[in-house]
Structures are given as C-alpha cells and as structure tokens.
Amino acid sequence: MANDKLRLTQDLERRAREEGFAAFGIAPADLAPEAGKRLQTWLAEGCHGDMIWMADRAGQRASPTALWPDTRSVIMLGMSYAPDRDPFALEHVRDHGRISVYAQGKDYHDIVKRALKRLARWLVDRSNCEVKVFVDTAPVMEKPLAEAAGLGWQGKHTNLVSRDHGSWLFLGAIYTTLDLEHSLAGQDRCGSCSACQDICPTNAFPAPYKLDARACISYLTIENKGPIPIEFRTAIGNHIYGCDDCLAVCPWNKFASAAASQKAFLPRAELAAPALSDLLDMDDAGFRQIFSGSPIKRTGRNRMVRNALIAAGNSADKGLVRAVRKRLYDDEPVVRGAAVWALSQLDSSAFEEEKARHVDRESDAHVLEEWSRD
Structure with missing residues (x-):
C-alpha cells in the first residue's frame, strides 16, 4: 500500500510538471489551527478593508475540511511567472504606468485552472477519487496550504516565497478524497531580512508577516472601488494596477528563472509600459x-x-x-x-x-x- 501511494505521488508530480507546474506538494486536509486564528485576528482588526467576502466565508476558509468535509489531502501546485525584465524599470518613467507583473500577460486564472482541471481529470481516471479544483476565487487559504505542502513559506510580505522560484508563483489547489502521503512543510528562511517591509511605499506592513490591505497599493488600485485616500496618493507614484515592490525586492528571486515561466505569462507590449x-x-x-x-x-x-x-x-x-x-x-x-x-x-x-x-x-x-x- 505504501509503495502504491509513493508511486501514485511520483506519477502525479511528473504529470503536474508536464502541465507546466513548477512546484508540487501535498498538504494535510486539516491546517494547523494557528492559520485560522491568524485569519480571524486579521479580520477582526479590519485589515481586509472592503473585501467583505474574506469575512463572509471565513469559517470555510480556515480549513479545507470546513469547505468540503470529504477532503483527505490537498495537492498544492505553483506556476512560475518570474519576469524576464526588471519590475522597477518604469519606476522613474512617470508618464507611463506600472502594471503588476502578474497582470501583464494572459489571465492566470484561466491558464492555471485549465491545467489544474487536466491534472485532476488524470487523477480521477487513475484513482477513481473525487476532486475539487481552486484558483484564487474560493475560500481557500492557498498560502498557508502551500507552506504546509512544502512549496515554500509565507514570507514577511505575507506572500509565498520559494527557494527555487522566489516570490513569483501562482498557486492552485486540488482537494481530493485520496489519502496521500503528505510533504514536509516549508521552513521560514526570511531570517533578519526586512527588504520587503522597508520598500513598501505606503507602509502597509504594521509588522513582519502582517499586511494591512487598506494601505496596500494592490488593494487600493484593484479592490477599492471608491476614491484613493488622500494620504496614499503621492506614495502610489505611477502604480496603476497592483504593486510588485515587496515581491520584486525579495533576495530569493535570484534563484528564479524566467525560462521556467509559462509563455502565456509573458507581458503584452501594451501592458508592459502603458x-x-x-x-x-x-x-x-x-x-x-x-x-x-x-x-x-x-x-x-x-x-x-x-x-x-x-x-x-x-x-x-x-x-x-x-x-x-x-x-x-x-x-x-x-x-x-x-x-x-x-x-x-x-x-x-x-x-x-x-x-x-x-x-x-x-x-x-x-x-x-x-x-x-x-
């Protein structure tokens, strides 16, 4: 039985690589209780701003089994979107806008979800199990799950950091009724580095590992429907959709290879420097x-x-x-x-x-x- 599990996991990872996923791991269905507690504290402090959906389904978000009780394992996958150019290149080109790297190409939701569905279909055919796939639109705590699956760790900027892909991973999840062998969890390797905290133009990090979305340029330019608060306008500079500053400055990015990125994520000319x-x-x-x-x-x-x-x-x-x-x-x-x-x-x-x-x-x-x- 153990050999069968190992063989299935190896075949699953091989198939995931064929689908374009650069990172693979398996997390337990029950997240550590601390993840849910951190979420509740963050919500109670109002750090989610107007993202009401974060609070509306917080109970389901806290654990995979809360969303789908039949879940036994969570297959976590990452696609690299490491840029082939300097994300700071337009910082001082003030008559042009800066668009976050992830949004300069095709919609990652579509690309990642199609690959997830193909992989999930392969798994169902192979093992006669049940699955559900998620990419960023359901009450799923992708980053803590990715850390639990060994894809990396949740850095001081609250995003996932990978030893191999830096801060440039799109995450997807497959919940399954299969009881698979779990991966070793990722270990925090941020050390004393504070680069992501120091560079934030709007001081959106009240403490390491904690983001106040209400002050985050990504939130202000994407999620916020009303006026940009006056106190953040000058600091926004020429960011017009999202902000990569805290991601782009991460020292672990030196190990990320743009060649590992999906071609679909390559920037369109009209979005790279609008x-x-x-x-x-x-x-x-x-x-x-x-x-x-x-x-x-x-x-x-x-x-x-x-x-x-x-x-x-x-x-x-x-x-x-x-x-x-x-x-x-x-x-x-x-x-x-x-x-x-x-x-x-x-x-x-x-x-x-x-x-x-x-x-x-x-x-x-x-x-x-x-x-x-x-």
Missing part, C-alpha cells in the same frame, strides 16, 4: 479592447482611469494637463474626483480656472470635497 495619456483617454469600449484576456478587465474602466489620474498627478508632466482636464467632465464621480486632484498637482492656475467653472454645477459630495481642498 502611456498615461492613452489610458486617460479610454472610454469603456477602448478599455475592453486594450485589456481583453487580462485579469485587469474585471476591475473596469472607471477604476483604471482613476488610477491613471493619480499617476498623472504624480508625474509632474504638464503634457498630461489636457487629458486630465477632459476627465473633469467624465460621467463617473470617482473619475472626476481623481481628475480634480491630478489637476491640482499638475497646474495650479488651470485648477483655479476649472474650479470656477465646475463647482456650481457639481452635485457629487466627494468631487466637491476634492475641489475644496487647499
């Missing part, structure tokens, strides 16, 4: 065309233009004033409000001129608040 002027002029149809097949499409045009306006305000590029002024007439208040702030940063005389024109006709309280700022 010009802010182009983004500011986008209507909804243009947004859908540019971001078709990208995870960015789910965020919607309004949030992307809002983000581009914040980046424009930080650019010191007066060549963007025309495009910013145009957005003062946008149908969406969240866009108009960001345009007001951007114009105030770029051209004070143009701001006063437009203020006289817009204040009396503006009905949205938030946008009026933007006009009233000193």
Whole structure:
C-alpha cells in the first residue's frame, strides 16, 4: 500500500510538471489551527478593508475540511511567472504606468485552472477519487496550504516565497478524497531580512508577516472601488494596477528563472509600459479592447482611469494637463474626483480656472470635497 501511494505521488508530480507546474506538494486536509486564528485576528482588526467576502466565508476558509468535509489531502501546485525584465524599470518613467507583473500577460486564472482541471481529470481516471479544483476565487487559504505542502513559506510580505522560484508563483489547489502521503512543510528562511517591509511605499506592513490591505497599493488600485485616500496618493507614484515592490525586492528571486515561466505569462507590449495619456483617454469600449484576456478587465474602466489620474498627478508632466482636464467632465464621480486632484498637482492656475467653472454645477459630495481642498 505504501509503495502504491509513493508511486501514485511520483506519477502525479511528473504529470503536474508536464502541465507546466513548477512546484508540487501535498498538504494535510486539516491546517494547523494557528492559520485560522491568524485569519480571524486579521479580520477582526479590519485589515481586509472592503473585501467583505474574506469575512463572509471565513469559517470555510480556515480549513479545507470546513469547505468540503470529504477532503483527505490537498495537492498544492505553483506556476512560475518570474519576469524576464526588471519590475522597477518604469519606476522613474512617470508618464507611463506600472502594471503588476502578474497582470501583464494572459489571465492566470484561466491558464492555471485549465491545467489544474487536466491534472485532476488524470487523477480521477487513475484513482477513481473525487476532486475539487481552486484558483484564487474560493475560500481557500492557498498560502498557508502551500507552506504546509512544502512549496515554500509565507514570507514577511505575507506572500509565498520559494527557494527555487522566489516570490513569483501562482498557486492552485486540488482537494481530493485520496489519502496521500503528505510533504514536509516549508521552513521560514526570511531570517533578519526586512527588504520587503522597508520598500513598501505606503507602509502597509504594521509588522513582519502582517499586511494591512487598506494601505496596500494592490488593494487600493484593484479592490477599492471608491476614491484613493488622500494620504496614499503621492506614495502610489505611477502604480496603476497592483504593486510588485515587496515581491520584486525579495533576495530569493535570484534563484528564479524566467525560462521556467509559462509563455502565456509573458507581458503584452501594451501592458508592459502603458502611456498615461492613452489610458486617460479610454472610454469603456477602448478599455475592453486594450485589456481583453487580462485579469485587469474585471476591475473596469472607471477604476483604471482613476488610477491613471493619480499617476498623472504624480508625474509632474504638464503634457498630461489636457487629458486630465477632459476627465473633469467624465460621467463617473470617482473619475472626476481623481481628475480634480491630478489637476491640482499638475497646474495650479488651470485648477483655479476649472474650479470656477465646475463647482456650481457639481452635485457629487466627494468631487466637491476634492475641489475644496487647499
């Protein structure tokens, strides 16, 4: 029986490699209770911001068996998306926006899930078991599970770190009714390093291993539907979708190979270095065309233009004033409000001129608040 388990595990890992997974391991169905306790504490402190779904299904998230009682083992898999270029390359190119590495290619949800389903189908055919597959959209604690499966450890930036792939792994899970041999859990190797904490532009880490999403640029530019809080706008710089700073600075990335990444994750030219002027002029149809097949499409045009306006305000590029002024007439208040702030940063005389024109006709309280700022 033990030999059969070992053979199945070896064949399963071999098949996973064929499907493009760079990391493989098996976790027990019952996570250590500490993982659930950390989640409850994090939620109680409000660190999840407006991500209400995190709290709504927290009980199911805490343990695989809470989500599916028949689970006996969790097969954890990782696909590398290690970039072939410096994620900081556009840091000082302020008339262009910075898009997180993971979102510059095709939507990873689709790619990883298709591979997971093929692997799960192979396992069912081989072992006549039941399975469920998950990629980032269900109440699954992928990172603690990946650590329990030996793929790496949850670093001080709260993301998974791998000795072989650095901080560049997309995670997927297969819950199964099979009782498989568990892998050795990953061991924390962050040591005294604080690079990911030190580089965060918005100080989103109140302590190592703890993220306050409300201050995280990824949350602010993707999940947050309203205005970007004033205290974070300057620090956001030219990040317009997500932020890789804490990931990209991780010393373990030196062992990651871009050659191990899926070709589908290679950046599209229009997403690797988007010009802010182009983004500011986008209507909804243009947004859908540019971001078709990208995870960015789910965020919607309004949030992307809002983000581009914040980046424009930080650019010191007066060549963007025309495009910013145009957005003062946008149908969406969240866009108009960001345009007001951007114009105030770029051209004070143009701001006063437009203020006289817009204040009396503006009905949205938030946008009026933007006009009233000193």
